[in-house]
Amino acid sequence: MYNIPPQETPANDPTIIPDQKNIIDQVIAENKDRPGAMMVVLNELQTKIGYISRPMEHYIAKHLNMPVGSVHGVVTFYSFFTTKPRGKHTIKFCMGTACYVGGTPQLIDKAKQLLGIDVGDTTPDGEVTLEVCRCVGACSQAPVVVVDDEVQGRLRPNKFPQVLNKINRPQE
8 A cells, every 4th residue: 555644644535535545546457558647547536536635646656657746747737637625516717808807806705705715615514616717718708607517607796696596505
């Protein structure tokens, strides 16, 4: 077994949870000899586990026989990957130029106020994660948020509670 220093391994890390570790081992075993194995493994684990933790990066690097820095570089470069669990619902705020100028910062402030969390965090109940993203290609509807996979445009801060109501999230 590959050991991660205790300070880097939270009790809920997939590398020490038997069911999740089995998924990790299976994905690595099925893909380790493929060209571009690291990207394939990371993509599959992001989908199956939901995130790539720091201990997972170490574990993957060891089993693919590559430097941890290479794995970490890919995880932190591509916005598709996340390093901590996301909530049941994800609200992404478009930060493209049209949306930014159109009021995304005020939408973010409203969301933070209503949910009591910062961008990049998840509510304590695991229901909602707030994220920012780059242009989603809906500039004519600025400002835009993407709730799960649904684009919602021309949004104003006073209408943000309706966004939360659509995902059955009471305001705190």
